[in-house]
Amino acid sequence: MLSVDLAARRLGLRPGTPVAKAQALHPDLLIMDADPDGDRAGLERLSLWFQHRIAPIVAPDPPDGIVLDTTGADHLHGGEAVMLENMVSRLKEAGITARAAIADTWGAAHALARYGRERITLVPPGETAAAITDLPIEALRLPADIIDGLHGLGVSRIGPLAGMPRAPLTLRFGPDVARRLDQAFGRQAEAIVPVRLQAPVQVSRNFAEPISAAETIARYITKLVPPLCAGLEEREQGVRRLDLLLHRVDSRTEAVRVATAMPVRDVRRLTRLLCDRIETIDPGFGIERMVLTASLAEPILHRQGVSALIEEEEADVSDLIDTLANRVGTQALYRFAPVESDVPERAVCRVPALAPEDGKEWPDHWPRPTRLLPRPEPIQTMAVLPDHPPIFFIWRGIRRRIRCADGPERVFGEWWKGDAELTTVRDYFRVEDTSGETFWVYRTGDGEHGETGSQGWFLHGLFE
Amino acid sequence: MPAPKPRPALEALRAQVSRLEGQGRRRRGVLPFGMPEIDGRLPDGGLALGALHEVAGGGHDALNAAASGLFSAGIAARTRGKVLWIATRQDLYAPALQQVGLSARRTIYVAASSDVDVLACFEEALRRQGLGAVVAEVGRLSMTASRRLQLAAETSGALGIAIRRWRRQTDAADFGQPTASVTRWRVSVLPSVPLPVPGVGRSRWLLELIRARAGECADFEVEACDAKGRLAPCRLALPATLADRPDQEAAGHRRARA
Numbered sequence: 005m006l007s008v009d010l011a012a013r014r015l016g017l018r019p020g021t022p023v024a025k026a027q028a029l030h031p032d033l034l035i036m037d038a039d040p041d042g043d044r045a046g047l048e049r050l051s052l053w054f055q056h057r058i059a060p061i062v063a064p065d066p067p068d069g070i071v072l073d074t075t076g077a078d079h080l081h082g083g084e085a086v087m088l089e090n091m092v093s094r095l096k097e098a099g100i101t102a103r104a105a106i107a108d109t110w111g112a113a114h115a116l117a118r119y120g121r122e123r124i125t126l127v128p129p130g131e132t133a134a135a136i137t138d139l140p141i142e143a144l145r146l147p148a149d150i151i152d153g154l155h156g157l158g159v160s161r162i163g164p165l166a167g168m169p170r171a172p173l174t175l176r177f178g179p180d181v182a183r184r185l186d187q188a189f190g191r192q193a194e195a196i197v198p199v200r201l202q203a204p205v206q207v208s209r210n211f212a213e214p215i216s217a218a219e220t221i222a223r224y225i226t227k228l229v230p231p232l233c234a235g236l237e238e239r240e241q242g243v244r245r246l247d248l249l250l251h252r253v254d255s256r257t258e259a260v261r262v263a264t265a266m267p268v269r270d271v272r273r274l275t276r277l278l279c280d281r282i283e284t285i286d287p288g289f290g291i292e293r294m295v296l297t298a299s300l301a302e303p304i305l306h307r308q309g310v311s312a313l314i315e316e317e318e319a320d321v322s323d324l325i326d327t328l329a330n331r332v333g334t335q336a337l338y339r340f341a342p343v344e345s346d347v348p349e350r351a352v353c354r355v356p357a358l359a360p361e362d363g364k365e366w367p368d369h370w371p372r373p374t375r376l377l378p379r380p381e382p383i384q385t386m387a388v389l390p391d392h393p394p395i396f397f398i399w400r401g402i403r404r405r406i407r408c409a410d411g412p413e414r415v416f417g418e419w420w421k422g423d424a425e426l427t428t429v430r431d432y433f434r435v436e437d438t439s440g441e442t443f444w445v446y447r448t449g450d451g452e453h454g455e456t457g458s459q460g461w462f463l464h465g466l467f468e
Numbered sequence: 469m470p471a472p473k474p475r476p477a478l479e480a481l482r483a484q485v486s487r488l489e490g491q492g493r494r495r496r497g498v499l500p501f502g503m504p505e506i507d508g509r510l511p512d513g514g515l516a517l518g519a520l521h522e523v524a525g526g527g528h529d530a531l532n533a534a535a536s537g538l539f540s541a542g543i544a545a546r547t548r549g550k551v552l553w554i555a556t557r558q559d560l561y562a563p564a565l566q567q568v569g570l571s572a573r574r575t576i577y578v579a580a581s582s583d584v585d586v587l588a589c590f591e592e593a594l595r596r597q598g599l600g601a602v603v604a605e606v607g608r609l610s611m612t613a614s615r616r617l618q619l620a621a622e623t624s625g626a627l628g629i630a631i632r633r634w635r636r637q638t639d640a641a642d643f644g645q646p647t648a649s650v651t652r653w654r655v656s657v658l659p660s661v662p663l664p665v666p667g668v669g670r671s672r673w674l675l676e677l678i679r680a681r682a683g684e685c686a687d688f689e690v691e692a693c694d695a696k697g698r699l700a701p702c703r704l705a706l707p708a709t710l711a712d713r714p715d716q717e718a719a720g721h722r723r724a725r726a
Binding site: 319320321323324325327328331332336337338339340341342348351352357361365366368371372373374375376377378407408409410434435436438439440441442465466467468 | 527528529532533534535537538541549550552559560561562563564565566567571572573575576577578579580581585588589592593596597598599655657658659660662663666667668669671672673692695
């Protein structure tokens with residue numbers, strides 16, 4: 005186990021315990037796989053938040069910390085103590101248990117935040133050395149094998165380690181020990197490489213005279229999109245979401261948002277997508293400023309095209325998908341994909357129109373109806389039990405005599421989905437009436453046992 | 469058709485006539501049915517690409533559009549490229565389309581909220597090059613709307629199929645109204661091929677070609693689409709495999725003029 009939460013700590017579990025042992029002690033333990041990449045990304049995001057709120061120089065300190073240079077920033081937040089208290093309580097609101105320390109050096113603050121006695125530690129300037137002498141040597145950001153070696157020498161605190169002669173230590177463990185000690189005591193400078201917030205690509209235009217005509221708006225859209233695309237090209241990115249903000253003279257803002265299925269950097273396509281939405285803009289007394297922001301951009305992946313000599317490349321329809329999605333909504337464009345289920349309505353699921361193909365297909369051994377009713381409709385029938393098709397049935401007020409039929413195709417309930425389906429059975433028949441219309445009807449139950457269903461008949465689909 | 473001798477004067481006249489007919493109308497090729505009986509009746513020997521075609525179901529199928537849907541899916545299955553299927557009522561069952569050769573990987577569905585949206589999406593998609601076929605389920609289709617669609621299809625060369633599907637049986641009389649589509653089909657179900665054993669045989673359809681631009685109306689009795697989307701002539705039933713009956717044909721003419 006790499007990390008445990010407070011509840012687990014109360015149970016006596018500690019990081020480093022084998023998972024099997026912990027599970028043997030507490031069988032109902034919730035165990036999640038470690039996700040170092042996710043943790044790092046989360047730290048980055050949190051650092052950006054700190055950069056936004058507290059101080060400009062912020063860097064993630066993996067695996068579990070963030071380091072800030074608050075020099076000159078504390079008085080903006082009411083002093084160092086208030087600032088730390090504020091940060092910790094805000095993190096607590098977000099569900100993060102945090103410890104914080106302020107010291108003269110990164111190394112000392114790192115050590116105190118992790119091994120200090122208090123949740124929040126403040127070290128006045130110049131007292132760093134005294135504050136960290138009592139801490140264990142694990143606090144020094146040294147590799148695990150060096151820590152083990154030092155323990156082997158009988159050194160466990162920073163103070164005694166700092167008092168030892170440097171030359172033998174360096175000879176035995178390399179330069180790291182001396183460097184970390186110097187960094188912690190402030191004898192050697194250590195730079196923080198701050199995270200950098202990448203501002204979204206944004207272009208804007210102010211108007212001396214407010215504009216309101218649709219044609220004028222369209223003209224300025226065509227002028228705003230090319231510089232935006234040029235900015236994206238520098239970053240090798242494409243737009244997934246584009247926001248056009250129109251500031252009106254009466255201080256209100258109209259917004260148009262278009263989304264694309266794939267990253268796009270094509271001037272014509274983006275112009276077209278935005279111009280399609282002009283009719284939704286209410287210009288009021290006029291628009292004095294237009295801002296176009298690529299609020300969600302993703303790298304455009306270049307790939308090699310298919311050689312035309314071998315196979316024909318399938319036309320790219322993503323621009324059409326975007327145009328339609330901006331008209332009817334992204335949810336309204338989809339493909340059907342197979343799901344491994346014998347229950348007909350569960351055998352299909354909707355996937356996004358441009359989702360990658362997985363090559364699966366539905367099994368082809370039984371004919372399936374062209375139209376499947378959204379929910380099966382009850383029908384009145386006469387049928388010989390247990391396994392004969394109906395002789396006639398009445399659906400939507402029309403009585404139909406069955407001329408011929410195929411079946412039954414028995415579909416069992418999916419017992420793993422719930423207790424209600426433990427014993428249920430459906431018997432599907434494909435029946436054709438005297439006029440040639442073909443239907444898909446089923447009986448709930450096997451025709452013999454009451455627990456398999458109500459033995460009622462339903463119409464579920466229409467063949468041709 | 470082998471031309472015996474080049475006739476420059478005639479060629480020049482033909483070119484002039486085609487210019488008069490419209491600049492955008494280029495020869496786009498056709499999608500043959502693979503049945504000589506049907507292809508022989510259609511100008512150029514198949515369904516014209518870059519054109520709008522209408523399909524409706526006969527009888528109850530005008531509401532359910534099951535047979536007409538499967539007929540359209542069979543046509544779409546024989547094209548290349550992605551297929552767009554636009555509808556307001558989404559009750560198609562994708563495994564059935566796979567059984568006539570229209571793979572779910574190729575088919576993108578658009579759920580429109582109204583007939584107006586369907587027509588707008590239909591036109592937008594028809595303007596776009598590179599799609600195999602665009603299928604839309606609409607009820608009312610006015611002359612203006614269909615002309616727009618036809619022009620859009622001509623610019624791109626896409627195959628447009630409008631499945632006419634109504635909410636009430638009485639609305640189905642709308643199919644008599646003229647539209648700008650190149651062909652109009654009505655698909656009615658016939659009793660299936662009888663089998664020597666109990667069971668349902670391969671379905672049969674009565675295909676009525678109600679209108680064909682530069683062609684004649686005709687009725688065909690066919691067996692429903694197979695796994696590749698192809699139709700087949702009825703093997704038994706009538707002595708003439710093709711129900712090419714003069715009285716029906718006359719009726720077709722009357723309907724087409726109505």
